[in-house]
Amino acid sequence: MTDQPTPPESGRDDRVGTTLTRETVEPVVARARFDDAGLLPAIIQDAVSRDVLMMGWMDAEALRRTLTEGRVTFWSRSRQEYWRKGDTSGHAQFVRAAALDCDDDALLVTVEQVGAACHTGARSCFDVDPLDPVTASAPAGTAGPVDGAAA
Numbered sequence: 001m002t003d004q005p006t007p008p009e010s011g012r013d014d015r016v017g018t019t020l021t022r023e024t025v026e027p028v029v030a031r032a033r034f035d036d037a038g039l040l041p042a043i044i045q046d047a048v049s050r051d052v053l054m055m056g057w058m059d060a061e062a063l064r065r066t067l068t069e070g071r072v073t074f075w076s077r078s079r080q081e082y083w084r085k086g087d088t089s090g091h092a093q094f095v096r097a098a099a100l101d102c103d104d105d106a107l108l109v110t111v112e113q114v115g116a117a118c119h120t121g122a123r124s125c126f127d128v129d130p131l132d133p134v135t136a137s138a139p140a141g142t143a144g145p146v147d148g149a150a151a
Contacts, residue, residue: 020067028067029060033105037077042107044072044117047096053117054125058107070095072109091115 020028034040039057046053056074058066062082065073072093073084086092097110118125 022064022068025064025067028100029063031104032060032063032100032107033103034060035105039075039077040105040107042066042072042074042109044093044113045108045110046113047110048112051124052126053093053111053113053123063107066095066109067098072111085117086114089115089119091117093117 018024032040038059040059040063042056042058042063044053044056045051056072057077058073059075062073062075065071065082071084071086072095073082075081076083084092092114093109093111094114095109096112099108100106101108113123116123118128120128122128
């Protein structure tokens with residue numbers, strides 16, 4: 001018998017302040033929507049600056065490890081193995097928060113980044129090749145609900 005409350009039927013665990021463990025993480029892994037290759041994109045964000053640092057791929061086991069061990073674990077598509085940022089470089093990512101998106105098909109992991117996030121040595125993978133796109137602004141008076149949401 002467990003003292004843990006039962007998650008609601010939606011599969012979402014509404015327990016506030018409950019740290020996921022190997023025993024309690026399975027409902028989260030089960031509701032994550034992995035692609036046909038069994039992978040989930042994981043966006044890594046700096047906990048302090050809120051900068052997007054990188055994107056990597058996770059399979060179910062990498063997701064389990066990330067949510068229960070406190071270090072970000074990825075699945076390397078090219079090497080076909082698990083890897084943790086910093087195991088060889090010392091540039092580690094320590095988990096501070098994590099959230100699946102509204103469709104359960106992408107993960108946002110907020111981290112304490114030690115050193116560079118990019119394998120090139122850049123702070124962010126998105127600092128390496130900045131583009132110069134055409135930019136636009138919303139017409140005046142259109143600020144408010146987005147995507148057709150009611151006010």
